[in-house]
Amino acid sequence: MSPVLAGVLQLTALVAALALAYRPLGDHMAAVYSSPRHLRAEKILYRCIGANPDAQMRWPAYLRGVLAFSAVGVLFLYLLQRLQGGLPLSLGFASISPDQAFNTAASFVANTNWQSYSGEQAMGHVVQTVGLAVQNFVSAATGMAVAIALVRGFARSRTGELGNFWSDLVRGTIRVLIPISVIGAVVLVACGAIQNFSGIHEVGQFLNGPGLGGHQQTNGGAVATQEVIKELGTNGGGYFNANSAHPFENPDAFTNLFEIFLILVIPFALTRTFGKLVGNVRQGYAVLATMGVIWLGFTALMMWTEFAHGGPALQAAGAAMEGKETRFGVGASSIFSVATTLTSTGAVDSFHSSFTAFGGGLQLLGMMLGEIAPGGVGSGLYGMLIMAVIAVFIAGLMVGRTPEYLGKKIGTREIKLAACYILVTPTLVLGFTAASMVLPDALGSMLNTKALGAGSHGFSEVLYAFTSGANNNGSAFAGLNANTPWYNTTIGLAMLLGRFLPMVFVLALAGSLAEQKPIPETAGTLRTEKPLFAGLLVGTILIITGLTYFPALALGPLAEGLS
Amino acid sequence: MNNSVRNTARLIGAGLRALLVLTVVCGVIYPLVVTGVAQAAFPDRANGSEVRSHGKVVGSSLLGQRYDKGTDKQGNPIPDLRFFQPRPSAGLGSNRANGVNTQYDLQVSGASNLGASNTDLLKAVRERKKWVAETYGVPESKVPADAVTSSGSGLDPDISPAYAQLQAARVAKENHLPATTVRRLVTRHTDGRTLGFLGEPRVNVLELNVALRDLARGQGEKG
Numbered sequence: 001m002s003p004v005l006a007g008v009l010q011l012t013a014l015v016a017a018l019a020l021a022y023r024p025l026g027d028h029m030a031a032v033y034s035s036p037r038h039l040r041a042e043k044i045l046y047r048c049i050g051a052n053p054d055a056q057m058r059w060p061a062y063l064r065g066v067l068a069f070s071a072v073g074v075l076f077l078y079l080l081q082r083l084q085g086g087l088p089l090s091l092g093f094a095s096i097s098p099d100q101a102f103n104t105a106a107s108f109v110a111n112t113n114w115q116s117y118s119g120e121q122a123m124g125h126v127v128q129t130v131g132l133a134v135q136n137f138v139s140a141a142t143g144m145a146v147a148i149a150l151v152r153g154f155a156r157s158r159t160g161e162l163g164n165f166w167s168d169l170v171r172g173t174i175r176v177l178i179p180i181s182v183i184g185a186v187v188l189v190a191c192g193a194i195q196n197f198s199g200i201h202e203v204g205q206f207l208n209g210p211g212l213g214g215h216q217q218t219n220g221g222a223v224a225t226q227e228v229i230k231e232l233g234t235n236g237g238g239y240f241n242a243n244s245a246h247p248f249e250n251p252d253a254f255t256n257l258f259e260i261f262l263i264l265v266i267p268f269a270l271t272r273t274f275g276k277l278v279g280n281v282r283q284g285y286a287v288l289a290t291m292g293v294i295w296l297g298f299t300a301l302m303m304w305t306e307f308a309h310g311g312p313a314l315q316a317a318g319a320a321m322e323g324k325e326t327r328f329g330v331g332a333s334s335i336f337s338v339a340t341t342l343t344s345t346g347a348v349d350s351f352h353s354s355f356t357a358f359g360g361g362l363q364l365l366g367m368m369l370g371e372i373a374p375g376g377v378g379s380g381l382y383g384m385l386i387m388a389v390i391a392v393f394i395a396g397l398m399v400g401r402t403p404e405y406l407g408k409k410i411g412t413r414e415i416k417l418a419a420c421y422i423l424v425t426p427t428l429v430l431g432f433t434a435a436s437m438v439l440p441d442a443l444g445s446m447l448n449t450k451a452l453g454a455g456s457h458g459f460s461e462v463l464y465a466f467t468s469g470a471n472n473n474g475s476a477f478a479g480l481n482a483n484t485p486w487y488n489t490t491i492g493l494a495m496l497l498g499r500f501l502p503m504v505f506v507l508a509l510a511g512s513l514a515e516q517k518p519i520p521e522t523a524g525t526l527r528t529e530k531p532l533f534a535g536l537l538v539g540t541i542l543i544i545t546g547l548t549y550f551p552a553l554a555l556g557p558l559a560e561g562l563s
Numbered sequence: 564m565n566n567s568v569r570n571t572a573r574l575i576g577a578g579l580r581a582l583l584v585l586t587v588v589c590g591v592i593y594p595l596v597v598t599g600v601a602q603a604a605f606p607d608r609a610n611g612s613e614v615r616s617h618g619k620v621v622g623s624s625l626l627g628q629r630y631d632k633g634t635d636k637q638g639n640p641i642p643d644l645r646f647f648q649p650r651p652s653a654g655l656g657s658n659r660a661n662g663v664n665t666q667y668d669l670q671v672s673g674a675s676n677l678g679a680s681n682t683d684l685l686k687a688v689r690e691r692k693k694w695v696a697e698t699y700g701v702p703e704s705k706v707p708a709d710a711v712t713s714s715g716s717g718l719d720p721d722i723s724p725a726y727a728q729l730q731a732a733r734v735a736k737e738n739h740l741p742a743t744t745v746r747r748l749v750t751r752h753t754d755g756r757t758l759g760f761l762g763e764p765r766v767n768v769l770e771l772n773v774a775l776r777d778l779a780r781g782q783g784e785k786g
Contacts, residue, residue, distance in 0.1 A: 068578035204620035242672035245715030247625035253762025311679025319708035326721035329763030351674035
């Protein structure tokens with residue numbers, strides 16, 4: 001069997017697995033977020049929190065809940081890292097410096113998991129398991145809660161009420177993320193991912209002799225439990241520096257495909273949840289089709305460019321194997337890299353900086369689309385619904401009719417909020433990249449400035465870093481030395497603003513939609529569940545992103561690929 | 564004013580309590596329960612898949628390692644050609660891209676991160692290709708890609724079957740074994756794709772070298 005055929009078969013198996021999980025998981029999540037009943041364990045949690053889970057919140061109250069919870073999360077994680085030196089079970093690692101601790105705290109709370117540290121050399125058991133892994137759960141549950149609040153905005157009428165944030169947060173964690181994580185973690189351990197609490201210890205080596213060591217030090221850790229939620233919650237922060245390329249995180253070809261499945265399963269299934277909650281599953285299928293077309297298109301292009309292995313070094317090597325593991329090969333690595341950049345995950349099983357120039361461009365473009373195909377857990381759905389609002393607006397302009405979506409009028413207030421949403425990340429990405437290009441300190445961090453094509457790969461590294469941060473992806477063109485005060489601080493800011501400013505606009509939009517009274521469907525209503533609309537939506541997404549980022553892409557990957 | 568301060572404080576308090584109870588659930592109970600299950604059901608796997616040879620731990624089957632005779636005056640390792648060599652490894656912090664086998668330090672996992680058009684990478688690939696071709700007596704066109712590129716983790720435990728077969732003749736000579744015997748050993752240690760289509764075919768270098776050493780000492784599987 002040729003590697004290309006094996007790659008296509010793996011993609012087919014992945015699509016089949018996602019299709020099997022789509023209805024049961026989507027329906028389960030719809031039930032989770034609409035059931036009036038509380039589990040006994042949840043009641044205990046609500047009592048500890050001191051919140052009434054049945055109290056309905058209007059959008060400002062919902063937003064205050066999100067922001068208060070996240071602000072506390074940043075502070076807690078910051079302090080945990082700053083105090084690491086004095087904590088037990090920290091493997092002798094020192095406390096993290098202030099700028100790096102801020103960056104990492106912002107990163108994990110914003111569901112980004114950008115890492116300017118090296119896991120096995122900096123973070124002990126307590127910070128990893130009690131700090132970082134917990135944010136992997138709750139930042140994902142927060143994203144899902146905001147998405148559900150927006151869906152309720154479409155589904156409800158003549159009320160401003162969007163549900164209860166504490167209830168949505170707890171239910172998403174307890175009823176969705178934890179059960180899948182427990183099963184997934186056991187599967188990963190069964191395949192070889194490690195799960196223990198041993199410290200740094202010696203492990204024997206094959207050769208013994210003078211100058212050969214015979215022993216090496218290695219880290220233990222609760223790796224499988226963190227690995228599974230890192231993928232499932234589209235977080236992406238690896239236990240080890242090599243992330244999912246490390247054999248202890250991703251031991252074989254099966255776990256590799258399983259991890260890709262975990263990344264994609266909730267974002268895709270949420271479109272079913274959306275359809276159920278707005279009372280028309282076909283609306284969900286239209287959104288699913290849009291996501292699916294973009295995702296499959298990107299994956300096909302990525303496999304094509306990686307198998308073609310353009311670029312002098314890869315041509316000399318004979319295949320695009322730099323930064324890729326033997327057990328995965330080119331095909332599976334391509335599938336992983338698209339899944340991780342079209343969602344807000346950022347985990348890597350192969351190193352993006354060493355992909356072909358065109359492949360690196362695809363990864364960048366995937367994040368620049370706003371990570372909506374299928375996107376991060378929750379953030380993918382609300383990002384896509386914002387795009388749908390824009391597409392409906394454009395369609396309305398074409399025929400001269402007041403645009404409406406799911407029986408709600410898209411008026412001045414709604415379109416202003418949607419426009420603000422899509423302006424946030426480009427402003428952050430392009431602004432910070434431009435600033436880095438004129439600061440000598442920032443320029444010194446680029447690894448690949450000696451490349452052919454004079455610095456275009458170096459420019460791509462910086463553009464990639466801010467794109468990854470502001471879009472809450474967290475993967476890196478790791479050639480950039482990002483552990484400097486400038487990058488730690490600016491990328492930290494980009495991550496926080498890129499996560500929470502859009503949430504403000506999403507929740508405000510949800511509130512304004514929920515207050516409207518529904519418009520009855522007429523012969524003139526745009527049928528948003530039809531393929532024509534899905535096509536319009538794909539076009540809108542590509543055109544908006546293309547116009548925003550094309551000049552920057554031309555200076556980076558396009559210049560490198562063409563030189 | 565007073566009211567809004569009080570409301571904010573109440574909200575922050577709720578956020579803090581929510582974080583703490585969810586930390587107990589997701590950061591304490593969840594990892595401890597899974598660790599318990601993992602240690603009871605799959606203790607070998609959960610503790611790093613150690614490989615033993617004659618009762619002694621010789622490494623992990625999941626992590627690559629180096630097979631060197633020592634280092635030269637510049638501190639570059641000299642590969643021990645009695646054993647199969649892994650992929651080059653330019654793990655974290657390595658500035659040396661010359662020759663093969665320069666890292667495999669378990670605590671500095673990572674990739675070179677050099678781009679496809681990077682001149683250092685191009686130079687390193689050419690040097691490695693020359694070294695493999697000369698050392699194993701094959702034309703440069705026959706050297707597979709995994710032999711001249713470093714992996715994502717820098718700890719890749721595997722090499723391609725092509726790279727293993729390419730090394731077989733020289734390894735056999737160094738061990739005073741018939742080449743066909745070593746080639747058969749490589750074939751026996753070649754794993755196909757999982758379920759026939761997942762990933763790529765591969766040879767686990769540590770397991771192959773353990774079997775090879777037993778064979779060379781006359782204690783191993785007979786060809």
